[in-house]
Amino acid sequence: MNDAVIDIRGLVTRFGSNVVHDGLDLALPAGEVLALVGGSGSGKTTLLRQVIGLLRPQQGQIRVFGQPLFSGDALADRQLRRRFGVLFQQGALFSALNVLENIAFPLRELRWLDRDAINDLVMIKLAMVELEPQHAWLMPAELSGGMVKRVALARALALEPELLLLDEPTAGLDPDRSEAFVTLIRRLRDQLGLTVVLVTHDLDTLAALATQVAVLGERRILAYGPLDHVMKHDHPFIRSFFCAERMSRVLARSGS
Amino acid sequence: MGVPTIAFEMSGQLRIAVLAGDWTLTGLEGRLDALRAQLAAAEAGEIESWNLAAVSRLDSLGASVLWRGWGDRLPERLEADPRTRRMLESAATLGVRRRASAPQSRFGDSVVALGRVGIALWRQLIGMIALTGQMLFDLAAALRRPHDAPLRELSANLYKTGVTALPITALVGFLIGVVLSYLSALQLKTFGADVFIINILGIGIVRELGPVLVAVLVAGRSGSAMTAQLGVMRVTEEIDALTTMGVPATLRLVLPKVLALLAAMPLLVLWTSSSALFGGMVAASIQLDISYGFFLETLPRVVPIANLYIGLGKGLAFGLVIALVACHFGLTVKPNTESLSANTTRSVVSAITCVILVDAVFAIATRHIGMPT
Numbered sequence: 095m096n097d098a099v100i101d102i103r104g105l106v107t108r109f110g111s112n113v114v115h116d117g118l119d120l121a122l123p124a125g126e127v128l129a130l131v132g133g134s135g136s137g138k139t140t141l142l143r144q145v146i147g148l149l150r151p152q153q154g155q156i157r158v159f160g161q162p163l164f165s166g167d168a169l170a171d172r173q174l175r176r177r178f179g180v181l182f183q184q185g186a187l188f189s190a191l192n193v194l195e196n197i198a199f200p201l202r203e204l205r206w207l208d209r210d211a212i213n214d215l216v217m218i219k220l221a222m223v224e225l226e227p228q229h230a231w232l233m234p235a236e237l238s239g240g241m242v243k244r245v246a247l248a249r250a251l252a253l254e255p256e257l258l259l260l261d262e263p264t265a266g267l268d269p270d271r272s273e274a275f276v277t278l279i280r281r282l283r284d285q286l287g288l289t290v291v292l293v294t295h296d297l298d299t300l301a302a303l304a305t306q307v308a309v310l311g312e313r314r315i316l317a318y319g320p321l322d323h324v325m326k327h328d329h330p331f332i333r334s335f336f337c338a339e340r341m342s343r344v345l346a347r348s349g350s
Numbered sequence: 351m352g353v354p355t356i357a358f359e360m361s362g363q364l365r366i367a368v369l370a371g372d373w374t375l376t377g378l379e380g381r382l383d384a385l386r387a388q389l390a391a392a393e394a395g396e397i398e399s400w401n402l403a404a405v406s407r408l409d410s411l412g413a414s415v416l417w418r419g420w421g422d423r424l425p426e427r428l429e430a431d432p433r434t435r436r437m438l439e440s441a442a443t444l445g446v447r448r449r450a451s452a453p454q455s456r457f458g459d460s461v462v463a464l465g466r467v468g469i470a471l472w473r474q475l476i477g478m479i480a481l482t483g484q485m486l487f488d489l490a491a492a493l494r495r496p497h498d499a500p501l502r503e504l505s506a507n508l509y510k511t512g513v514t515a516l517p518i519t520a521l522v523g524f525l526i527g528v529v530l531s532y533l534s535a536l537q538l539k540t541f542g543a544d545v546f547i548i549n550i551l552g553i554g555i556v557r558e559l560g561p562v563l564v565a566v567l568v569a570g571r572s573g574s575a576m577t578a579q580l581g582v583m584r585v586t587e588e589i590d591a592l593t594t595m596g597v598p599a600t601l602r603l604v605l606p607k608v609l610a611l612l613a614a615m616p617l618l619v620l621w622t623s624s625s626a627l628f629g630g631m632v633a634a635s636i637q638l639d640i641s642y643g644f645f646l647e648t649l650p651r652v653v654p655i656a657n658l659y660i661g662l663g664k665g666l667a668f669g670l671v672i673a674l675v676a677c678h679f680g681l682t683v684k685p686n687t688e689s690l691s692a693n694t695t696r697s698v699v700s701a702i703t704c705v706i707l708v709d710a711v712f713a714i715a716t717r718h719i720g721m722p723t
Contacts, residue, residue, distance in 0.1 A: 189686040189687045190687070204375075204379075206380065206382070207382070207411075208382075210418075211411065211414065214417075214418065214441075215411055218413070218414060218440060218441055219410065221440065222410075233686075234686070235684065235685065235686040235689075254374060254375045254409040254411070285436060286409075
């Protein structure tokens with residue numbers, strides 16, 4: 095699989111004596127939406143942080159767009175990091191900057207775009223995440239939870255990433271907002287042709303977005319494939335996670 | 351994969367602009383100005399048809415550049431695949447959004463700003479008074495029901511603000527004592543008034559320098575810590591959690607801090623003044639050959655005991671001021687990081703300013719007391 099956007103081989107993660115991943119393999123082709131699920135402490139967020147390059151695995155290799163994350167070449171590393179956008183769970187907006195400056199920040203860091211171009215881009219991104227122009231002058235502290243997520247998404251999309259990583263995109267949103275946010279992500283994915291990785295606990299989000307599901311447990315990937323395929327898997331954790339009635343309820347709701 | 355380009359062609363009677371390549375953030379780097387100029391030329395040259403079929407990729411930047419180049423509208427004759435067209439349409443919202451600029455500043459804004467500062471200062475003052483009042487209520491409540499009194503917190507605060515401050519205050523006091531003694535000695539020697547070094551050091555340190563020195567150190571050390579602690583607790587909603595459990599935040603958090611500092615400050619003043627006098631004594635014996643015995647014997651004779659009481663009283667007052675200011679700014683932190691850092695700075699600066707103000711009041715109020723006759 096040479097065209098895999100994310101290619102993880104033989105990943106080993108340890109925190110002290112606590113082994114989180116032991117020989118984990120995963121390959122994600124372009125254009126897919128992968129949902130990482132698993133019990134608490136199964137290392138979903140750790141895996142996500144390793145793909146982003148915030149954590150360095152003890153063993154094994156992670157390649158993103160066919161390139162290693164820590165190549166030793168600072169410039170190449172930086173360029174690689176600009177090819178993916180990350181939406182953090184709490185948004186992680188810079189609280190000292192307003193919405194406009196937050197979204198403009200990665201664009202300014204490029205250091206070759208002029209003010210007008212940046213302004214135009216920010217406005218396009220704001221429209222993409224369905225926010226109004228006047229929201230650009232609000233401070234993060236003045237935003238509601240749903241708006242924080244939208245602004246953070248706009249910032250993640252600022253550099254036109256090909257890969258988008260979402261950590262609990264719908265956590266802390268009410269069902270209505272969460273559904274709207276999922277629709278938004280799906281629309282953007284179709285429009286921009288993104289590959290998406292999301293960590294989630296929410297079955298609704300999972301059923302609505304994911305084309306591929308990877309279940310983490312016992313320090314490796316227990317099952318990997320399309321949702322209906324994974325659901326048939328016979329592992330006790332998977333059976334209880336997608337327990338029949340809960341899942342059928344969700345599927346009935348999402349109408350798929 | 352390709353460099354973004356514009357080419358002009360004639361097809362029959364039509365003037366066509368043919369665009370090709372990657373009109374993306376990476377593709378446009380370094381070529382933006384040149385392409386903008388070409389687009390402007392195309393507009394001026396009255397291009398009638400646009401062919402974007404050869405554009406391999408187009409992102410928001412490409413779309414916005416084209417949109418601006420076209421004068422905020424789609425051209426009438428446009429050939430593009432659906433994907434490109436959709437991207438261009440997303441830029442179409444720009445027309446409306448063009449200069450949705452920040453609210454402009456107007457004449458008279460500075461007056462309004464000045465008024466705001468005044469109101470903010472007034473609010474701070476009211477807040478401080480309210481906090482003091484609340485604290486007195488809490489104190490009364492704690493005295494009425496002694497088992498509610500936050501004794502463990504009091505002891506912890508006493509240790510944090512008092513005991514752990516001992517080394518640094520001693521060091522600073524000693525060094526200031528040495529410096530003061532050394533500089534004074536140089537002057538006194540020229541008049542042959544060597545023995546007066548004891549008067550100068552005694553009155554200066556015990557009455558004035560000791561308390562102010564400790565206050566500045568404590569404001570920077572404990573005051574900022576108090577503000578930051580309360581501020582973080584506000585940001586993380588811990589104070590709200592406390593209140594919900596029926597524990598008033600002022601009783602459990604503010605009162606022990608204020609009482610602890612009230613108790614610790616006079617002791618710290620005593621400690622620092624002693625250390626400074628010791629430093630002065632050492633320097634005096636080296637510089638002026640004044641023996642330790644003579645220094646210690648003369649000190650109580652030339653420095654009336656009232657000076658010590660004034661110094662300790664100042665310590666009490668400064669402690670109260672520092673703790674109240676620190677807690678007030680800590681409790682008014684808004685739930686964001688910016689406000690936290692701003693309030694911590696404000697807390698230290700205001701505490702030191704208030705200490706100097708109170709010191710001036712003391713100087714005037716006690717001007718007839720404790721001076722050697």
